[in-house]
Amino acid sequence: MRDVAIIGTGQTKFGRWDKSNTELFCDAALEAMEEANVDQKDIEAVYAGAVFPGFEEGQCNIGGHLVGSLHLGNIPATRFEGACCSATVAIRDAYIWVASGFYDIVLAGGTERALSMGTPFATKTFAMANDCKYEGNVGITFPGVFAMAARRYSKIYDIPLDKLREKMAHVSMKNHKHGALNPLAQFYQKMGNLKVEDVLNARMACDPLTLLDCCPFSDGGAATIITSADIARRYTDEPVYILGVGQGSAGHLGAQEDITKPASRVFSSRSAFKHAGLGPKDIDIMEIHDCFTSAEIIASEAIGFFDWGKGADAVEEGQTDMGGRPVINPDGGLMGKGHPIGATGAAQVHTIVEEMKGKAPKGNQVDPVPEIGMTDTLGGGFNTLAHLILGRSRR
Amino acid sequence: MKEYYVLTAKDFYDGLKEDKLLGLRCKECGQITCPPLPTCQWCGSKDLEKTELSGNGEILTFTLTDVPPEGFEPHYIVCLVRLDEGPTIMGRLDYDAEKVTVKYERSQELIGKKVKAGHIVLPADKYSMGEKLVPLFKVV
């Protein structure tokens, strides 16, 4: 297997867009191609995360339309669907195909128009990521899954629910503070100075989660250019290397032993660490799938940054804020930046790459420039998990 | 071709309609799988037989849904219940909505409470392959 690098990334602003999924993907793709300095004829395959283009705009089979729009000839294009994890799954596959030597350069990213669907229908389609027969039919939503996880966490670790909600509020305060400083974020220049009470007293979304415990629905696209480490040198002096990848799966929530200790996430993150020959202590900067405040806490434990039951204290104490270690979601995360689900994983990579080049927006840039970063992306009720470990130096 | 499912989703729903909670007993490890799968959820064996469960269990966690998917009426309670026979399943909880919110100080005390399964029928939608049969738990 060859070493693999990222030579370009692009991201549209997240929020509400009057553009199609193809247009959002292509905007991000062309930005990534321009940054990488690759020509259309250099790209050999397109891997695109897109979860609901059929429901959003009546578009299936989006791959060919991406290739056609970008004038990439007749190269193969494949849509990847792993709910909110789709783009990370696409990038992991791009990694594998490039590492194997089958392709030299792959365009991998994602797109989504979830905000444009409106809350009731978006909630309906998102809930389709659960087991349709035994979970979706009950009326469970994703806020519901993480509301249930919060109550379970409170019970298991004997943290009174009120106290836990205060600790959870710090996830929202931290991520919105960062999102407010990120020009590509849905909530740019908004909610940069939340207080615990603001989060607790916001409108209830799914008890005990308020609106501010949740990420929003979003439209947006993001893309990356993946190539071998050797070829990367022809295009850029600043490649970012993919040091490890992991992916994991699990069935319906009931069959998972403990929804506060998601086994699929443990499996995926451990696979990525093993692959990279690194551990949680090596990570300077982390993009975590903070779809809900409780979700970030659970993830920070499952990846191995904190002991079980200690993630809530860690965020309250500021251990994952700027100056802490690892810094979690310096770009605002899903909560502040937005969550166009098919694109999210590629946007996480975009952030880590920008951080590693010292080009992140003011207030988002981690100092000193991070050497090793990681992304964590979750699809459904822990049904699909994927992790990428990125580094400034080749091993 | 051999059909591997000893109990399908349709069979499971048909059971629920009569307030029978159906599952599978593993002939290798003796444990119970519910809802149905083609393999034992504990050991992976395909050697399974249909069995009727007691419907008894305890609440692991729950939530009140204020923002439901299109086609669902708020405000209903979703819960995860660990059945006495071992597996955990999702269902609705028939309970006072006021008492499952954070505003009610003792709401967490519901966790661990014993429940028994019945069922509710929710209307079909475009995607649901007919009406939805959902376990409905009542505190006993």
Ligand SMILES: CC(C)(COP(=O)(O)OP(=O)(O)OC[C@H]1O[C@@H](n2cnc3c(N)ncnc32)[C@H](O)[C@@H]1OP(=O)(O)O)[C@@H](O)C(=O)NCCC(=O)NCCS
């Ligand atoms: C929380 C949620 C229910 C709010 O939806 P809603 O009640 O329909 O809210 P609206 O869309 O009417 O928005 C009302 C206002 O709140 C803001 N808002 C919406 N969601 C927000 C959020 N999550 N955080 C902060 N502000 C939010 C909107 O921008 C809008 O502000 P404005 O009045 O200044 O324009 C919805 O965003 C949600 O379900 N999020 C979770 C998405 C999800 O499950 N993702 C998958 C995770 S794996």
Ligand SMILES: [Zn+2]
């Ligand atoms: Zn068995």
